[in-house]
Amino acid sequence: MSSAVRLIRTDALSDAAEYAYAAIVPAGSRLIFLAGSCPLNLDGTTAGIGDYRAQAAKCVENLRVALAEAGASIRDVVSTRVLVATTSQDDLVAAWEVVRDAFADHDVPSTLMGVTILGYDDQLVEVEAVAAVAE
Template sequence: MASAITLIRSADLSDAAEYAYASVAPPGARLIFPAGSCPLNQDGSTAAVGDYAGQAAKCVENLRTALAAAGASLTDVVSTRVLVASSRQEDLVTAWEVVRDAFGDHDVPSTLLGVTVLGYDDQLVEVEAVAAVLDS
């Protein structure tokens, strides 16, 4: 199913960003607000301890699962926020590249943040998203 989301770009803003600057959900869309996707295994343990890329991949995997349970997929995502527990830009970029690549051509607006600490033991990455779908 094709996404109902429209990604907005502007020639008046920098083209250095690897994502659209805004997105629009169509009238009548049902919004989906998943909890922040954490790098947790099904047993509650933290996946890929010490590995920013591995944790970002697990976050995306868990986000896909949560979205599917709500009747959506990554192409229905309106925006994301990627939280990385690090003050090193290279760690943020490592996590971001995994998330960006998972979305492929659906380059939704996103915010990348370095934070002091996240909620689970050994957690380095969390991905928040908002999605919108049209019910058929």
């Protein structure tokens, strides 16, 4: 089944962004609102302690599992918000590159944010997402 999501790009805005500027979901699609995907192992421990890239990869891995359980895939994601516990742009970019690469050409509208703290011990990255599938 093809994704219900249509990504919008435009030459009227900067091409510096590494993602689409908007996404459209047709009427009748089922929306899926995912909780923030955290870098947690199955036993509840935090993966990749101290490593922004490793934590971003674990977040994406867990996001894929949650999507599958909801009957969707990464190609059905409409938008993301990537939260990174840091004040360093280099750390933001490190986490972002992992998420961006995981989405490949399905470069959904995204927000990348530095935050002061996240909910779990040693957590540095969290990825929120909204997805849509055709009914």
